[in-house]
Amino acid sequence: MPRNSLLNTSLAALMAGMLLAAPGALAEQSPADVVEATFPFDKAVLVEGLRAPHEIRLGVDGKLWVTERIGKRLIRVNPETGDIKPAFEFAIPDVLEGAQTGVMGFAFHPDFGKGTDRIFVVHTYEDSERTDPTRPDASDPYHRLFQKVVALDWDATTETVTGSSDVLTGIPANNDHNSGRIVFGQDGKLYLTVGDQGHNQLVNYTRPIEAQRLPTAEELAAGNHFAYQGKVLRFNEDGSVPGDNPVLGGVQSHIFTLGHRNAQGITVGPDGTLYANEHGPSSDDEINVLVSGGNYGWPNVAGLVDDSHYAYGNWSAASVDPSTLTFNQPEEGFPAAVPVVKESEWAGAADMKQPLATLFTVGANDEINFGYFERPTVGPSSIQYYADDAVPELSGKLLSTAMKHGAIYAIDPAASGDEAKFTKYYLGQNRLRDLEIVDGGKTIFLVTDSAGGVLNAAGEGVSELENPGAILVYTAK
C-alpha cells in the first residue's frame, strides 16, 4: 500500500474514531427543542399516602414491590386492589423528608422465583466503625451516616424475609445527592449509583466534590470507600470486586464509572446497554451511556464541553476559609477567592464521555431565569427503556421521570437529528419518582413523592401535589 493511502486510511480511521467518540446528533438540547404531547394512557390512582415511595418493581408473584424511603420499609401492593402488605421494616435512623436518606433503590435477583429469592436493597445506616471525614463532630447527625446494600432472603411460602446480610457497606451518604439506584446488568453484576453528596453547594458548599478522586489501594484494604462518591459501582452479589472491573489510577475497585453528580436513574436496554440519567447543577441534566472506566466529567463539566453557563468553581479550594464566604449558584458568579476552571480548560475534557442527551442546555449568552422552577433542569429521578410495541410512539425510547416538571421525557437513544428530540408528557401536579413498565407496555406504574415543588399545568411552580406518596396506574388508551 502506498504510504499516502496508508496515511489517508489512518486519518479516516482517526476521524471515524472521533465521530464515534463525539456525542449524538442532538446531544445538546435546548428547552425550545422539546415536543409536547399528550400521554396516550388513562390514569387511575391505586394508593396514596405512602411515605416517599422510591422504587417500584413488579415481582414474579404478581405484586408491586415498593420501597418507602422515609417509611423505612419494603412493601408488597396488590395491583388490583391496592392492598398493602409490609415485606420488611428496616431498623435505621429516623430520616427527614427533605434529606434524601432512608430506604432507596432495590433489585430482584435475576433468578428470583427460580431458586434464588433474594432482594438487594440500598439504604442509609449508622456505621459503628467508619466516620465521615468532612463531618468530624460526633454530634453531627451525619458523622456516622453511610449507605449500604443488603440482601434480603425471601421465603415465598411464608411470604416473609427470613434473613438479611450486608453485601457492600461504607458507601458515602449525606443529606443530599445519595443517588442510591441499583440494577442487575445482563452480565449478572450489580450496578449502584452513588451521588456527589451535594458537596460544593448549598449547606455543603465548603465540602469538596470527590467525583474525580480515585481510592488508593491502602484505602480499599482498610475498607475505606469514601472515594466512591460521584461514581457508579459494579460488584458481585456477595459484594466482591469483579475481576474484569476497570483499573483506574492503577487500582481496581468497585468503581465502574466516575465523574457523576447525582444519577438517580439507571436501567438496562434490551441489548444490555446501561443507561443512566443524572441531575445537572441548574442546566444540563444528562442521559449517559455507561461504559467501563468512563469518566463523565463532573464537577469539571456539566453536559457537553461547551463553556455554556457552567464553570467549576471549587469553594473548598478558596484562598480564604470558605466558611467566611456566602454561597451562591454558579450562574451568579463566584467570589474572587474561589478558583474557577472553564470546562474546556479542564485537562480531562478531551477524554471524558459526553452525554447522549442533555435536559437542557442553554446558550452561554441566553437570558435565563435561574430560579428553581425556571432553570433548564427537569429533576430526572429514574429511567426505563420502553421495549414494547403496545404504544408505538414510545417503542425503543428511554423514559425519564422528572420530579420538578411532573413529566415523562421520552427520547430515542438511536435517533439523530429532529428524530432525537425529547417528547415531554406532562402528567399533572405530581413529582414523579420512579416507573415500572408491565403487561407488554400496556400498563405503566408510577410512584410519586410525598412532598415538594412541581410545575402546574400553567408552568408555574407550586407545592400542592395532586397525589402525594401515590402509586399511579397508567393504562394504554
Ligand SMILES: [Ca+2]
Ligand atoms: Ca457529565
Ligand SMILES: [Ca+2]
Ligand atoms: Ca457544559
